[in-house]
Amino acid sequence: MTLDLRYTEEQEALRDSVRAMLTDRAPWARVLKVAESPEPDDADLWRLLSAETGLAALAVPEHLGGAGATLAETAVVLEELGRAVAPVPYLGTAVAGQLLLHLGDGELLRDLAGGEVVALALPFDVGPAASGLRLPGVEVSTAADGSPLLNGTVSSVADALRARVLLVPAGGALFAVEADAAGLTRTPVASLDETRPLCDLSMWNAPARLLAAGDRAAAGLDAALVAGAALLASEQLGLAQWCLDTTVEYLKTRFQFGRPVGSFQALKHRLADLWVELVQARAVARHAAAAVAVGDPDARLAAALAQAHCGPVAVRAAEECVQMHGGIGFTWEHPAHLYLKRAKSAAVAYGTAAHHRAALATLADLVPA
Amino acid sequence: MTQPVTAEDLQERVDGFLAGHDVAGDRREFLRARFDAGLAWVHYPDGLGGLGAPRVLQPVVDQRFAAAGAPDNSPRRIGIGLGMAAPTILRHGTAAQRARFLRPLWTAEEVWCQLFSEPGAGSDLAGVATRAVRNGDGWLIDGQKVWTSMAHQARWGILLARTDPAAAKHAGLTYFLCDMHAPGVEVRPLRQATGEAEFNEVFLSGVRLDDELRLGAVGEGWAVARTTLMNERVAIGGAALPREGGMIGVLVRTWRTRPELRTPALHDEVLRLWVRAEALRLTGIRLRQQLAAGEPGPEGSAMKLAFAALTQQISGTEVELLGAEGLRHDHWRADRPEELDLIGRGPTYRWLRAKGNSIEGGTSEVLRNIVAERVLGLPAEPRQDTGAAWKDLPR
Numbered sequence: 001m002t003l004d005l006r007y008t009e010e011q012e013a014l015r016d017s018v019r020a021m022l023t024d025r026a027p028w029a030r031v032l033k034v035a036e037s038p039e040p041d042d043a044d045l046w047r048l049l050s051a052e053t054g055l056a057a058l059a060v061p062e063h064l065g066g067a068g069a070t071l072a073e074t075a076v077v078l079e080e081l082g083r084a085v086a087p088v089p090y091l092g093t094a095v096a097g098q099l100l101l102h103l104g105d106g107e108l109l110r111d112l113a114g115g116e117v118v119a120l121a122l123p124f125d126v127g128p129a130a131s132g133l134r135l136p137g138v139e140v141s142t143a144a145d146g147s148p149l150l151n152g153t154v155s156s157v158a159d160a161l162r163a164r165v166l167l168v169p170a171g172g173a174l175f176a177v178e179a180d181a182a183g184l185t186r187t188p189v190a191s192l193d194e195t196r197p198l199c200d201l202s203m204w205n206a207p208a209r210l211l212a213a214g215d216r217a218a219a220g221l222d223a224a225l226v227a228g229a230a231l232l233a234s235e236q237l238g239l240a241q242w243c244l245d246t247t248v249e250y251l252k253t254r255f256q257f258g259r260p261v262g263s264f265q266a267l268k269h270r271l272a273d274l275w276v277e278l279v280q281a282r283a284v285a286r287h288a289a290a291a292v293a294v295g296d297p298d299a300r301l302a303a304a305l306a307q308a309h310c311g312p313v314a315v316r317a318a319e320e321c322v323q324m325h326g327g328i329g330f331t332w333e334h335p336a337h338l339y340l341k342r343a344k345s346a347a348v349a350y351g352t353a354a355h356h357r358a359a360l361a362t363l364a365d366l367v368p369a
Numbered sequence: 370m371t372q373p374v375t376a377e378d379l380q381e382r383v384d385g386f387l388a389g390h391d392v393a394g395d396r397r398e399f400l401r402a403r404f405d406a407g408l409a410w411v412h413y414p415d416g417l418g419g420l421g422a423p424r425v426l427q428p429v430v431d432q433r434f435a436a437a438g439a440p441d442n443s444p445r446r447i448g449i450g451l452g453m454a455a456p457t458i459l460r461h462g463t464a465a466q467r468a469r470f471l472r473p474l475w476t477a478e479e480v481w482c483q484l485f486s487e488p489g490a491g492s493d494l495a496g497v498a499t500r501a502v503r504n505g506d507g508w509l510i511d512g513q514k515v516w517t518s519m520a521h522q523a524r525w526g527i528l529l530a531r532t533d534p535a536a537a538k539h540a541g542l543t544y545f546l547c548d549m550h551a552p553g554v555e556v557r558p559l560r561q562a563t564g565e566a567e568f569n570e571v572f573l574s575g576v577r578l579d580d581e582l583r584l585g586a587v588g589e590g591w592a593v594a595r596t597t598l599m600n601e602r603v604a605i606g607g608a609a610l611p612r613e614g615g616m617i618g619v620l621v622r623t624w625r626t627r628p629e630l631r632t633p634a635l636h637d638e639v640l641r642l643w644v645r646a647e648a649l650r651l652t653g654i655r656l657r658q659q660l661a662a663g664e665p666g667p668e669g670s671a672m673k674l675a676f677a678a679l680t681q682q683i684s685g686t687e688v689e690l691l692g693a694e695g696l697r698h699d700h701w702r703a704d705r706p707e708e709l710d711l712i713g714r715g716p717t718y719r720w721l722r723a724k725g726n727s728i729e730g731g732t733s734e735v736l737r738n739i740v741a742e743r744v745l746g747l748p749a750e751p752r753q754d755t756g757a758a759w760k761d762l763p764r
Contacts, residue, residue: 005655248745263748268741272674275740279671283652308644357640366621366639369631 003290005283011076018055018080021048026086028335034087035194035338040161046088049077051115056093059293064106065113071098071227075234075289082238082314082346085338087195089117091235092159095228096120096167099174102220103212108165108176119163120224121177121201123156127307127351128225128300129359133218138170138203148175148210149183150203158349161186161199168203169221173213181206193345195338226303229350230288233306236346237278237285240310240317243339244274247321254326267324274320281313301363308356311347318343374422376429382420383408383433396440400476403434409475413459417471424660428609442477445708449519450474450481454527454546456600461544461585461593470525470546482523483601484514484547484571485594489764491516492735494529494598495539495591496754496764499573501530508545508583510553510576516729520556520569521705523549529594531759532587538759542590546582553577563721564701567709599669601730609657610650616683616712616719617646623690630690639690642683649675667744670736677727680711684720691716 007015025045034042050056058073060066067073074094081090096118100109112118126132138152150170160166166177166184177184183206191197212220248271251262261267288306291299318340322329329336347353361368386406390399403409404418408430413419435441444451451474458470473479490496499512510530520526526547533541547554553576558566585593613621624631624639649672656668688695698717711722727733741747754762 002654004658005651006658244745248747251747259751260748262741263750265738265750268745268747269734269737271745271747272737272740275745276671276674279668280648280652280675283655284648286655287651305644305647308640309648354637357637357644360640360643361636364621364643366624366636366643367631368636369633 003287003294003296005286005290007076007286011073014073015076015080018077019083021053022080022084022086026084028085028338031085031087031195031338032332032335038188040188040197040199041087041089043162045086046117046162047115049088049090050093054113056090056115057097057109057113059094060097060101060109060113064109066109070293071231072286072289072293075231075285075293078231078235079238079241079285082235082342083242085195085239085335085342089119089159089162089196091196091228091231092119092163093117094231095224098227099167099220099224102223103174103216105211111164116165117159117163118165118167119157119160121154121157121160121166121168123154124158124198124345125156125348125351126225127229127349127355127359128222128303129351129355131218132221132225133169133172133174135169138168140171140173140175140208141205143205143207148208149205150175150177150208151205152203154201156189156198157201158196158198160201161188161197166201167211168201168208169217172217174211174217174221175208176211177203177206177208181208183207191345193341195342196345225350226300227292229307229356230292230299230303232346232350233281233285233288233303233310236310236314236343237281239339239343239346240274240278240281240314243314243317243321243336243343244271244278246336247271247324250325270320270324274317277313277316281310284309301360304356304359304363307351308353308360311353311356314343315347374426376426379408379411379420379422379426379429380433382406383430383437387434387437387439392437392439397476397478399440400442401472403439404472404475408434410455413471417459417467418475425658442475443708445710446519446522447474447477447480448709449483449527450477450479453483453597453601454481454525457527457544457593457597458546458584460596465581466546466584473524479524480519480522482517482520482526482549482569482571483597484517484520484526484528484573485597486516487513488515492732493754494594495542496759496762497529497531497542499528499530500534501532501543501545501578504577507577507579510545510547510573510578512573514571514573515559515568517556517569517571518567518709520549520571521558522707525549526571527584527597529590532590534760535758536588537756538754538762539591540588541759542594543587544584544590544593545578546584547573547576547578548582551576551578558703558705560703562724563718565704565706567706598731609653612647612650613643614650615646616680616723617643619712619716619719620683620687620690623687627690630692635686635690638686642679642686645675645679646683649679667740670731670740670744673730674733674736674740677723677733680719680723680726684716684723687716688720 054067055077057066058069059071062068097112122132138150141149143149164179168175168177183204185202187200189198254261284306288302291302322336328334407420409418411420411422412424487497501508501510526549528545528547531541532543553574555572557570559568559570560566695716699715
């Protein structure tokens with residue numbers, strides 16, 4: 001089946017409205033202020049995106065309080081959030097939503113659609129290639145009344161600091177733990193990307209509810225992580241596009257040697273090459289979004305391809321943005337560093353490009369030496 | 370009558386056509402009839418081989434004909450005609466020129482070549498020195514063209530020539546359709562690094578062309594040529610292929626069937642190339658979906674740039690993967706290939722031929738300038754050659 005890799009008119013309209021919203025509500029100076037603050041994210045912006053506009057639950061069915069759209073629309077929102085390095089737990093909530101959809105947990109989905117943050121309790125680098133259900137760290141025991149208790153730690157978890165519910169893989173099963181449960185603590189971590197800060201979770205006899213076990217849990221977690229890898233590519237695309245656009249505009253106005261520096265071939269050719277990479281990243285990211293949106297049998301390969309390609313493109317775009325801005329690009333007072341940090345953090349999220357290439361060795365039948 | 374715009378409409382039309390025409394009959398008559406039925410290139414207008422349908426539906430028609438075992442128009446042999454001459458004639462030609470040239474071009478009865486590059490005008494194509502001088506109601510052409518593939522088989526050539534040396538260099542050009550059988554046209558094979566003579570030098574000595582063979586207005590040649598160049602970049606980089614359908618397929622088949630050649634470092638290299646090839650293939654799919662209506666945009670340049678770099682790296686990796694075996698060349702005969710085939714011979718041929726990909730159809734360096742200035746809007750480098758008359762420029 002050939003997937004349509006273009007944007008629909010509705011998606012373009014969605015993009016326009018999200019961009020206008022973010023231009024107004026998340027200018028970079030505010031993003032920096034949030035990143036510097038002890039707050040994990042921009043609570044006002046999250047309220048706008050979730051409870052007020054429903055953008056955080058686009059792919060949740062309408063009868064569960066969502067918008068009944070698809071992950072292809074979610075991906076368009078993520079492009080714009082990447083473009084703004086917006087400090088909101090959108091991606092993690094989208095991934096948790098996919099897991100809940102797979103498990104058919106209507107109650108938590110209704111909470112999510114109402115604006116609650118639900119987070120998957122896995123280290124941020126765990127992607128579809130890893131067996132996330134069997135990661136060491138959390139043990140399952142049983143309370144006197146037979147209900148499960150969780151003990152252990154999960155480090156470097158993203159989008160979890162504001163979560164009301166944590167979805168915790170442990171012992172081959174999936175559990176829900178309320179964030180205010182006795183015995184659960186979340187410790188913020190000074191993170192490379194403070195627009196999407198990490199935290200460490202520790203559980204000491206934390207009461208939990210079993211969501212699913214065995215194959216059903218494994219399949220749900222896997223589908224959610226495939227969706228995460230696919231969706232992240234759109235965030236990386238939006239980030240890279242901002243870096244290219246901003247650098248191009250700067251090089252038109254910055255004069256040295258009596259000329260705009262953008263007229264020097266040494267810089268023009270690098271930006272042209274970056275644009276060529278972006279044209280391809282857009283096709284790859286749209287392909288991945290379309291594949292997970294329709295449940296294409298190729299979705300796993302599409303997501304691995306997207307991360308193998310788009311992660312490095314975003315990092316390169318951010319690095320070129322810093323370098324071509326020269327001195328100003330290396331200062332705290334210019335937004336370039338926010339994009340650089342987000343790009344590198346995103347390159348690790350859901351597995352590095354190298355992890356995804358290794359996955360492709362199996363998916364594309366290219367066996368190792 | 371309403372235009373057929375859906376795939377189903379087109380399939381019905383193809384089936385109706387096939388019911389009335391024998392696929393095993395005369396090839397030329399079959400192709401002519403297919404053109405006249407509007408099933409040649411469906412996005413072309415009525416009466417010119419098309420139906421004004423979305424371009425994206427062309428594969429529906431092609432696949433239906435192929436499945437029925439219908440003869441094709443040997444597209445690899447007439448790539449210059451299909452990809453470059455035809456869209457230029459369609460856009461800039463008179464009604465009479467469109468009617469005269471497009472049908473035999475598409476049916477492959479008339480092969481086309483491109484008379485653009487010259488020994489003194491490569492990347493700086495607007496500097497061409499071949500002269501076209503008024504002669505009664507026609508023109509006399511004198512000059513030398515180079516890097517002309519298929520000239521030895523061509524019936525016609527798209528020709529960029531200088532009609533006004535006293536004008537600025539972009540303003541003094543006019544575009545012609547050159548009769549390759551006219552007296553004064555001499556085609557000499559030009560041997561390349563691959564050993565074969567895929568290209569030619571073409572010497573034009575007092576070649577007389579009727580004014581009806583001028584395409585576009587006198588002095589408008591550069592604007593017409595830009596239509597050709599935009600389409601050329603799409604034609605070179607944009608072939609529709611299945612996954613692993615291009616040069617990457619050759620490399621990964623070797624990887625799969627020759628376990629003794631594998632090393633961990635080459636494994637990652639093969640995976641990286643596979644990712645790049647698949648990304649570029651998807652980019653081509655997206656580009657073609659966008660092309661459904663309208664002219665190719667600048668993304669064609671992205672395809673061409675990425676394609677050239679990729680084929681060079683894939684073929685280079687293939688040679689190294691094979692080790693000493695990869696150094697064995699099939700032969701150094703000066704063959705004259707009948708159609709363009711970048712991957713049909715051995716690994717050393719592929720590696721050598723790929724070196725041409727970043728030169729032909731605009732060097733990668735010129736394409737980067739075009740992307741930087743026309744797509745990204747970056748300022749041009751200071752130039753010395755735009756204000757003065759062409760004849761006064763140093764060369």
